[in-house]
Amino acid sequence: MASLSQLASQWNIPPELLDELSKYATPTGLADYAALAVIAGVSGAYISRGYLWDQPDPYAYLAYERPQLKNGGQAGANANKETRNIAQKLEESGKNIVVFWGSQSGTAEGFAHRLAREISVRWGQESMTADLSDYDPITITEIPNTKLAIFIVSTYGEGDPSDNTVDFWSWINKAKDVSLPSLRYAAFGLGNTNYKFYNKVVDVIVEGLDKFGAQALMPVGKANDAEGATEEDFMSWKDQLFSVFKEQLGFQEIEAKYTPSLLIQEDESLEPIDLHHGEPHGQADGKANQSSAVRTLSISNSRELFTSSDRHCLHMDLDLTNQPELTYKTGDHLAIWPGNPDSEVELLLQVLGTSERRDIPLHIKAIDSATKVTIPSPTSTNALFRYYLEICAPVNRDNVRDLAQFAPTPEAKAYLTQLGQDKDNYASFINRTHLNLGRLLQLACPGQTWSDIPLSYLTETLPHIRPRYYSISSSSVVSPRKPSITAIATTTPLPDNSSELVHGVTSNYLLAISQQAQSQPHPYGVTYHLNGPSNALEGGKVFAHIRRSKFKLPITGKTPLVMVGAGTGLAPFRAFLSERCQVQKIGKDVGQMILFFGCRNPNEDFIYQQELEEMQKVLGDKLRVVTAFSRKEGTPRKYVQDRVSEFGDDVVKLIDEGGSFYVCGRAGMAREVEKAVGETMRKVKGWSEDEVNNWSKAVKRKNKWQEDVWG
Structure with missing residues (x-):
């Protein structure tokens, strides 16, 4: 510590003033020492502020940041003048x-x-x-x-x-x-x-x-x-x-010829470090106040939920530990950004004749000032086909017709022209084959390359890869840093060839990751570049973001719940019940609950069955689980809407007690459940059709009836 003479020199204090001050600076009793201790403590606390205590939240700026600056939306436009x-x-x-x-x-x-x-x-x-x-x-x-x-x-x-x-x-x-x-x-x-x-x-x-x-x-x-x-x-x-x-407007139709709105040029002077190799770019779908930024998340655990050998359903726990700015609430969605399968990427590169130039750097620029470039640039053809464009989707009829102009042979041109012009023929064809771009081009002209198709045309016309959303199946109260998702791997056989399967891109991507963690091949032989662009996903990681949802538990745990889910629609209710169990464990009352769950067969696809049984033990008579099996041997088919009707009196009782009603699953199922509840209300209360409709509108307006549905 500096002496008084050193401080006097540093601060230019006259020597005579220093001598006078020193008379009062020397402690002479207990009171002086106590005062000095207090002063030292206060000074130390002040100096250590922001280091040892009251440390600033490194993410506090997010509460004040204008999210539009990140997403190309409102303020993003202003930022770009x-x-x-x-x-x-x-x-x-x-x-x-x-x-x-x-x-x-x-x-x-x-x-x-x-x-x-x-x-x-x-x-x-x-x-x-x-x-x-x-x-x-x-x-x-x-x-x-x-x-x-x-x-x-x-x-x-x-x-x-x-x-x-x-x-x-x-x-x-x-x-x-x-x-x-x-x-x-x-x-x-x-x-x-x-x-x-x-x-x-x-x-x-x-x-x-x-x-x-x-x-x-x-x-x-x-x-x-x-x-x-x-x-x-x-x-x-x-x-x-x-x-x-x-x-009406007198516009004159002209001969339709492809005119690019994007300029895509090779630039071999660029180094790999300069390129976008496939990382999700910009803001996630939707506004930043509803979706988090896209981040790399580790999969900490994965297991299969089905016992069936030909169907696969995954439970995956993801880890937010290394992304402290990401948080979720019970009922939110987690979005997974997939990559396209290796076989489809290779097929398209081959049929276009660009396999050898897949990694050449590309600049993508807008020719027209009104065109917004949504693919990150510079990039490569490999990144475009693997991570940025939906190359596995069926080709729409407009594109089939347009592709004819680039055909390498007159026969291929005639084939695509006829297919694109005939609505019924196209509908039958696409339902039987589900052909994506690469397979269609290969079928239309076997053994030939379609080298005349401009890369700009494909970039402009193919849909961009979108994330797939999954209801989070964990509670943020019980597992705040490890959200889980439940995903069924979809495979659809073609009508003309049952051995040929159409694989859902994202669900099979997740299945491949799960199988890799167990050193097992994908059950259908589908492979992906699981290490991701620039090996960013090495070790079992995914690009993901969290989207806020309105599908939420009531504020008070005493509110009764009616939950209806089929298949993976059980996912958010697993989270709801987990949270209710935790509330009860800490000594607080929880309301009465009925869960209606439907699947095919209890011996094959009753997901989370053991967990539900354990939750019933914890919640006791507070929870009733009602099942519906559509393919159980020896019993008539039952669907969740049938069971809701059977237990109609109990459902109405909980609703009348202020309960909240939740439905998760396919939209068609949700519609049938609403019909069943409406019919029950009409019988129990003697209401007219108008009264049922008015009640339905009122409970939805109050968020007492919530749906998380798809399809």
């Missing part, structure tokens, strides 16, 4: 038509890009696509009547808008004194009649536009995914739109 005024953007870029999209899974976005591209090449109209979250909704009022706006939006869940449609949805529902007399528009919605609010989002948007005085060019179009008709519904509506172009 992009205008948020769509009318201004149309004027600056010289575009006549804007195709807005609101998409949750990527289908509506893909349709928007296809439509804008076809409008340009077939009708010579300058067009662009626009993410609804990239522009301020009010600016559509400035679009002049010399231009057109087209809306392609999806509906999911209980009539919910996609994440990127939320701001526009809110504006069109709440805006007042808005006038759109100069806006000419057309609209197409994507929905599913298995859901109660079929295509609600497009209906609400159209109603709002009409209320504000906008001019509809044609009736709203709607796709119904319940019948697998989304693709053909879109193409039928597109043909009607083009008839309007020709007959």
Whole structure:
């Protein structure tokens, strides 16, 4: 420690003043020593602040950070000096038509890009696509009547808008004194009649536009995914739109030739370290306040839940230890970003004649200022086909027809042209074969390479790989740093060849990881590059992110619960019950619960059966488990909706006591469960159809009825 003379020299204190101070600086009694001790303690505490105590949270900035800066959405556009005024953007870029999209899974976005591209090449109209979250909704009022706006939006869940449609949805529902007399528009919605609010989002948007005085060019179009008709519904509506172009607007159709919107060039001067090798880029699907960033997570444990030899269901525990900024809550979803199978990547590279140049660095640039480059650049062909593009999806009829122009032989051109023009023939063909791009090209022209297909065409037309979402099957109270997921590996035999299986990309990717951990091959011989880009996933890791969900337990543990799940729909209820067990273990009361669970056979696919039995022991008479087996030998088929009807009085009793109702599984099942509950309410309470409907709307509005459904 420095002496007084040293301090005096350092601070320029005169010697005579130092002598005077020293008379008072020397302690002479117990009180002086006590005072000095207090002063030393306070000084030490102050100096050590931020080091030994009151350390700042390294992730506190996330609470104040503008998430849009990360995701290419709202503020992200501002950060890149992009205008948020769509009318201004149309004027600056010289575009006549804007195709807005609101998409949750990527289908509506893909349709928007296809439509804008076809409008340009077939009708010579300058067009662009626009993410609804990239522009301020009010600016559509400035679009002049010399231009057109087209809306392609999806509906999911209980009539919910996609994440990127939320701001526009809110504006069109709440805006007042808005006038759109100069806006000419057309609209197409994507929905599913298995859901109660079929295509609600497009209906609400159209109603709002009409209320504000906008001019509809044609009736709203709607796709119904319940019948697998989304693709053909879109193409039928597109043909009607083009008839309007020709007959009402006087547009002249021109010979359609591919015109790239992207410039993809090789650059061998780049080093591997400069490239994007396949890591997920940017923000996860949806807004940053609903989805975390994509991170590398370790799989700490994996086990199979089925005893069947030909069906596989996985339980996987993931580890958040090395990603402290990631947290989850019970009921949230975990998204897995997959890679494509080795065989499909190799086949496509081979049929395109690019195997030898797969690792050559590529620059991807937008030719048009209105085009947003969504693939990270620079990259490589190998990364494109393995991690960035959905090469395993069936080829849509538009693309089949377009591919004909690149055919290496007249016979191949004729084959694809005929297949793409005949709706019924194409539907039959794709259902029998499920051919993806590589297999289609190989079939159309065996032994030939399709070297004339521009890489830019494939990058523009193939869907981008999207994450697959899984309900988290663990409780954040019980297992805060190790969320688990439950995934069934899907394999579908082809009608014409039952030995040929179509493998679900992500579920079989997870199965391959699980088998590798046990030094076992994939049961169907499917292989993936499991070490990931630049070996980032070596040692059993995945790229993943967490998405917030509204599927939540009530705040109070005393609230009764009715839970209905089939198959892997049991996953979130495993988490719910685990949390309720923990609440009871610490001495707090929990409400009455009924779990309805359905599967095929109790001896094959009754997942988590032992765990449920253990939970019943803990919860005692607070939990009743009611099972439904659809393929149990010697017994009639039972589904969860049947069992809900059988126990209708108990269900109504818990609902009347303020209970919350939950359904997880396929949308068709959820619809049947709702019918069963409605019929029970009608019988027990003597209600009319209108009273049942009003009750249903009320409990959903209060979040007393929640669904986590798909398909």
